[in-house]
Amino acid sequence: MFSGTNLPKMGTYNVNVVLSSIQASEGISRVEIAQQTGLTAQTVSVIVRRLIENGIVQESGSLPSAGGKPRKTLRVNPAAAYAVGIHFDPREMSIVVVDMTGRELASSQQELSPALEPEVLIDQAAQVAHKLLANLGVPSDRVLGVGAACPGPIDQSQGLVTSPPRRDRWTEVPIKRLLKHYIRFEVIVDNDANAAAIGERWSGHGRSTSNFAYLYLGTGIGGAMFLSNNIYRGVSLNAGEFGHVVVEPHGTPCYCGNRGCLEAMCSPAAITRNVHVELALGRDSSLSPLYQRGAALVDHTAICLAAAQGDEVARRVIDRVAEYIADCAVIIANCLDVELLVLGGKAVTHVAEIYRDKVTEALRSLPLARKTHTLRVAVSELSIDGAALGAASMVLHANYAPNTAHLVSVPAGA
Amino acid sequence: MFSGTNLPKMGTYNVNVVLSSIQASEGISRVEIAQQTGLTAQTVSVIVRRLIENGIVQESGSLPSAGGKPRKTLRVNPAAAYAVGIHFDPREMSIVVVDMTGRELASSQQELSPALEPEVLIDQAAQVAHKLLANLGVPSDRVLGVGAACPGPIDQSQGLVTSPPRRDRWTEVPIKRLLKHYIRFEVIVDNDANAAAIGERWSGHGRSTSNFAYLYLGTGIGGAMFLSNNIYRGVSLNAGEFGHVVVEPHGTPCYCGNRGCLEAMCSPAAITRNVHVELALGRDSSLSPLYQRGAALVDHTAICLAAAQGDEVARRVIDRVAEYIADCAVIIANCLDVELLVLGGKAVTHVAEIYRDKVTEALRSLPLARKTHTLRVAVSELSIDGAALGAASMVLHANYAPNTAHLVSVPAGA
Numbered sequence: 001m002f003s004g005t006n007l008p009k010m011g012t013y014n015v016n017v018v019l020s021s022i023q024a025s026e027g028i029s030r031v032e033i034a035q036q037t038g039l040t041a042q043t044v045s046v047i048v049r050r051l052i053e054n055g056i057v058q059e060s061g062s063l064p065s066a067g068g069k070p071r072k073t074l075r076v077n078p079a080a081a082y083a084v085g086i087h088f089d090p091r092e093m094s095i096v097v098v099d100m101t102g103r104e105l106a107s108s109q110q111e112l113s114p115a116l117e118p119e120v121l122i123d124q125a126a127q128v129a130h131k132l133l134a135n136l137g138v139p140s141d142r143v144l145g146v147g148a149a150c151p152g153p154i155d156q157s158q159g160l161v162t163s164p165p166r167r168d169r170w171t172e173v174p175i176k177r178l179l180k181h182y183i184r185f186e187v188i189v190d191n192d193a194n195a196a197a198i199g200e201r202w203s204g205h206g207r208s209t210s211n212f213a214y215l216y217l218g219t220g221i222g223g224a225m226f227l228s229n230n231i232y233r234g235v236s237l238n239a240g241e242f243g244h245v246v247v248e249p250h251g252t253p254c255y256c257g258n259r260g261c262l263e264a265m266c267s268p269a270a271i272t273r274n275v276h277v278e279l280a281l282g283r284d285s286s287l288s289p290l291y292q293r294g295a296a297l298v299d300h301t302a303i304c305l306a307a308a309q310g311d312e313v314a315r316r317v318i319d320r321v322a323e324y325i326a327d328c329a330v331i332i333a334n335c336l337d338v339e340l341l342v343l344g345g346k347a348v349t350h351v352a353e354i355y356r357d358k359v360t361e362a363l364r365s366l367p368l369a370r371k372t373h374t375l376r377v378a379v380s381e382l383s384i385d386g387a388a389l390g391a392a393s394m395v396l397h398a399n400y401a402p403n404t405a406h407l408v409s410v411p412a413g414a
Numbered sequence: 415m416f417s418g419t420n421l422p423k424m425g426t427y428n429v430n431v432v433l434s435s436i437q438a439s440e441g442i443s444r445v446e447i448a449q450q451t452g453l454t455a456q457t458v459s460v461i462v463r464r465l466i467e468n469g470i471v472q473e474s475g476s477l478p479s480a481g482g483k484p485r486k487t488l489r490v491n492p493a494a495a496y497a498v499g500i501h502f503d504p505r506e507m508s509i510v511v512v513d514m515t516g517r518e519l520a521s522s523q524q525e526l527s528p529a530l531e532p533e534v535l536i537d538q539a540a541q542v543a544h545k546l547l548a549n550l551g552v553p554s555d556r557v558l559g560v561g562a563a564c565p566g567p568i569d570q571s572q573g574l575v576t577s578p579p580r581r582d583r584w585t586e587v588p589i590k591r592l593l594k595h596y597i598r599f600e601v602i603v604d605n606d607a608n609a610a611a612i613g614e615r616w617s618g619h620g621r622s623t624s625n626f627a628y629l630y631l632g633t634g635i636g637g638a639m640f641l642s643n644n645i646y647r648g649v650s651l652n653a654g655e656f657g658h659v660v661v662e663p664h665g666t667p668c669y670c671g672n673r674g675c676l677e678a679m680c681s682p683a684a685i686t687r688n689v690h691v692e693l694a695l696g697r698d699s700s701l702s703p704l705y706q707r708g709a710a711l712v713d714h715t716a717i718c719l720a721a722a723q724g725d726e727v728a729r730r731v732i733d734r735v736a737e738y739i740a741d742c743a744v745i746i747a748n749c750l751d752v753e754l755l756v757l758g759g760k761a762v763t764h765v766a767e768i769y770r771d772k773v774t775e776a777l778r779s780l781p782l783a784r785k786t787h788t789l790r791v792a793v794s795e796l797s798i799d800g801a802a803l804g805a806a807s808m809v810l811h812a813n814y815a816p817n818t819a820h821l822v823s824v825p826a827g828a
Contacts, residue, residue: 002435002643002816004428004453005419014418021416039418153783211649223749227646229416234751235625236787241748244782246741249662256782258744327660330672334655335637335749337648368658368670369567373650402416 014039016402018047022057022074023101023400024207029063029071048074056080056100076100081399082138084129084146084185085199085392087192087385088175089346090114090219093125094388097132102203102393106132109385118173126182144399145186147391148179149195151220153238161189188394192345192387193222193240194231196380198397199390200342201226205378212340213332214380215242215325217347218387221263225336230403243267245331247324262328266321268300268347274320275303278313285313304350315354322355326362333367333375344380345387352379428453430816432461436471436488437515437814438621443477443485462488470494470514490514495813496552498543498560498599499613499806501606501799502589504528504633507539508802511546516617516807520546523799532587540596558813559600561805562593563609565634567652575603602808606759606801607636607654608645610794612811613804614756615640619792626754627746628794629656629739631761631769632801635677639750644817657681659745661738676742680735682714682761688731689717699727718764729768736769740776747781747789758794759801766793 014037021033028036034044051057058077062070078099087094089112096107108128112121133143150161150170161173180187190198193216200206200214210229216222221243225232233239243263244256251260252270264270275298279291287306291298306314329341341363343355356379363375380386428451435447442450448458465471472491476484492513501508503526510521522542526535547557564575564584575584594601604612607630614620614628624643630636635657639646647653657677658670665674666684678684689712693705701720704711720728743755755777757769770793777789794800 002431002451004431004451004457005424006453006457007424010419010421010424017416017418037416037418039420043418043420153786155786227641228644230642232641235753236751236783238783238786239749239751241751241782244748245745247663249741256780258780327663331659331745332749334658335653335746337650337653337655339649366670366672368655369650369652372567372569372652 013402014043015047015051016400018044019051019056019076019400020402022051023076025075027061027063027073027075029073031071033074054080078103079142081144081396082133082136082142083144083392083395084133084183085149085195085388085390085394086125086129086146086179087149087195087388087391088121088125088151088170089192089387090151093121094385095125095128095132096385096388096392097129097136097138098389098392098396100396102199102389102396104389104392105136107385107388108132118170118175119178122175122178123182126179126184129183140185143185145188145395146179146183147195147394148175148187148189149192149387149391149394150175150189151192151218151222153236154189154191155237186395188398190391190394191222191224192216192218192390193224194233195388195390195394196344196382196386197224197226197342197390198231199382199386199393200344200380202393202397203389204380204382204386205340205342209340211336211338212342213240213242213336213338214342214344215328215332216387217266217325217343217345219269219347220267221347222345223332225338227336227338242328242332245328247327262324265324271303271317271321272298272300274317275314278317283313286311287314300347301349304347307354308350318351318354319358322351322358325355326359329359329375329377330362330366333363333369337369337373338375340376340378342378342380344382346385348379355379427816428457429461429465430814432458433465433470433490433814434816436465437490439489441475441477441487441489443487445485447488468494492517493556495558495810496547496550496556497558497806497809498547498597499563499609499802499804499808500539500543500560500593501563501609501802501805502535502539502565502584503606503801504565507535508799509539509542509546510799510802510806511543511550511552512803512806512810514810516613516803516810518803518806519550521799521802522546532584532589533592536589536592537596540593540598543597554599557599559602559809560593560597561609561808562589562601562603563606563801563805563808564589564603565606565632565636568603568605569651600809602812604805604808605636605638606630606632606804607638608647609802609804609808610758610796610800611638611640611756611804612645613796613800613807614758614794616807616811617803618794618796618800619754619756623754625750625752626756627654627656627750627752628756628758629742629746630801631680631739631757631759633683633761634681635761636759637746639752641750641752656742656746659742661741676738679738685717685731685735686712686714688734689728692727692731697727700725701728714761715763718761721768722764732765732768733772736765736772739769740773743773743789743791744776744780747777747783751783751787752789754790754792756792756794758796760799762793769793 034041059072060075061073080100085096094109176189197214214224223240223242244261248260252264254261254264303314307318360377448455473486474489475487494514499510508523590603611628628638637654637656658675662674666678668675668678717728721732774791
């Protein structure tokens with residue numbers, strides 16, 4: 001059922017509208033904010049005064065004005081608030097600290113032993129985060145909270161990682177509760193793809209885009225979507241599982257129970273397996289000497305590097321993967337009709353251009369509505385680990401992004 | 415960029431919230447409305463008084479109350495407003511009139527000659543609509559408007575049908591302008607699948623569902639989605655083209671330029687073609703005698719009827735179609751994570767149960783998040799032509815449904 005709205009909800013919403021106008025600009029005047037948002041000059045003035053009093057916004061310069069006195073420009077105060085982002089990946093953990101503008105101030109990466117107990121790892125993450133904050137001299141009361149990005153699916157209501165692929169120890173881990181216990185800040189948990197998309201929205205290609213999809217190529221393949229200015233999560237918070245779009249109906253069995261899923265055909269493990277098969281058959285490749293020293297040495301990174309450098313065997317496998325990704329992109333275009341598709345995640349390293357070119361070509365020639373509108377493709381350029389930066393952005397987003405859902409949140413007990 | 419909200423937008427929104435509470439109920443008191451919507455008793459009272467004064471709502475009975483005087487119950491006044499729905503399908507035209515509750519009061523169907531000029535047809539539709547309204551005694555000033563449902567893609571900003579499949583004469587027809595000219599009411603144009611979904615939301619399975627997808631099986635195959643209580647249309651208003659999800663990568667070429675699209679594999683034309691091939695090969699079938707009298711006699715309707723009655727040839731083809739539809743349903747589940755998938759459109763007649771059972775089975779066993787939440791499947795039960803009823807519902811929906819987008823609509827000139 002629908003809920004009504006009221007003045008307090010409206011007030012909070014408008015504050016965030018003003019703040020997001022300032023956030024998206026490189027210095028903006030009160031008059032321009034009023035023009036952009038449709039709020040009255042008086043409302044903007046009252047809100048800005050409060051934001052300045054609270055130290056969230058600063059007057060940072062002035063713009064020439066036609067006739068009158070110069071207009072003061074406003075910027076977000078970077079030191080107004082900080083957030084921590086933690087990305088738990090099956091193989092490594094990344095931790096970043098960002099300021100109020102979403103800029104990365106410090107980061108730490110470490111490889112993980114699969115034998116590590118989740119609770120031990122979470123404790124360790126909390127220690128690293130506190131050390132990063134201490135080194136930066138960030139006072140605890142300026143830390144808005146911690147975002148944690150994990151492989152999905154996630155039960156957000158309980159902060160549980162429910163059944164992550166390839167990581168049995170993490171089944172049913174109450175990550176939100178544990179992390180909150182060890183780190184002593186508020187915690188938001190989301191899957192890695194949603195985190196990366198929020199990061200992209202906050203400080204990447206998605207900044208001025210209200211509808212975009214994110215195809216997240218990590219150890220597995222996930223996805224996320226910003227629809228009408230908000231992450232769309234679905235009823236059980238598991239929307240955007242583009243990795244389980246079937247691209248080859250009779251293809252490789254997938255752990256999900258289906259066959260030929262994008263992830264089963266295109267994950268780093270699948271790519272590595274396919275190249276190993278070629279090399280075992282004795283195909284001529286720049287990777288052959290490495291393979292003869294030990295198959296494990298020809299890993300996903302080595303393969304992507306070889307493909308980028310023109311090795312035929314690696315390139316053929318990567319080209320096929322690019323075609324499957326393009327098939328999925330066309331399905332995303334036909335179903336979601338978004339403005340932008342962002343390709344990101346660690347598995348695009350070295351091969352991003354190959355993927356981008358093939359996807360671009362498919363999106364120009366195959367979606368039904370291509371004549372009305374062509375979906376744009378971009379490769380994420382965020383940091384070394386977009387999901388960690390995104391996890392930190394989740395905290396800023398939850399606190400400061402205008403969210404129409406909050407205007408009409410369901411009353412308690414309804 | 416985000417827009418702020420203000421008191422007038424908030425007021426309109428809350429009126430629609432109250433109205434939709436009344437609409438969804440079978441008689442509801444002011445106290446219950448306040449509980450459901452989170453609005454104060456005073457706000458509800460003021461809004462209800464205005465709705466009664468305007469004749470939109472009626473006091474219709476009373477509920478026993480604990481201790482005090484009985485509570486008056488409220489209902490929508492069916493005669494408060496009327497809407498016309500017109501569905502232009504490549505082969506036929508359906509016109510319905512509904513009252514304020516979305517109930518169908520009168521309808522008319524007619525087969526269309528492909529030779530008919532669009533403008534002649536639109537003129538004819540306007541005449542039929544006015545005749546239906548006159549027969550019902552509906553005064554013109556009570557007609558809120560006319561909804562027109564057409565095969566997509568549609569350029570909504572200009573009210574153009576841009577390039578409908580299999581109907582060259584309709585390319586670039588300014589349907590909104592023409593229909594408005596002939597019918598002399600406000601006109602809303604949308605594609606058939608969106609119309610059917612809005613109808614389902616207004617008076618079908620979608621009534622209490624905030625996230626659902628609609629797979630529309632008509633002459634072609636389309637789709638629509640209600641996400642977070644609103645139709646999601648995408649940036650170029652062409653979201654939900656589930657008919658162009660590829661289910662057989664090397665399958666039949668589709669008019670869209672791709673191969674193996676759901677529509678190419680499963681449209682009535684594809685089904686008929688596949689059955690004709692079997693019959694031409696002399697397979698034993700209850701349809702053989704009819705086929706020998708003339709291949710054209712074995713049409714989609716005859717095939718679906720034969721499949722429902724157990725004919726092996728027809729059933730085999732329909733079963734394969736059901737599997738493709740199920741493949742597409744699994745993709746919808748993995749990408750959109752909605753509560754409900756509605757199967758509708760004329761092409762489900764006679765075979766709805768076969769499709770529903772196969773889709774249900776797939777959705778129980780294949781989507782990644784099936785353990786967290788199983789997507790429910792339902793077959794539309796709306797009227798003889800769900801898209802026509804839906805087209806009329808579009809008018810009610812546009813006027814009365816609470817729409818958070820309107821709370822924050824972009825100011826003119828921004």
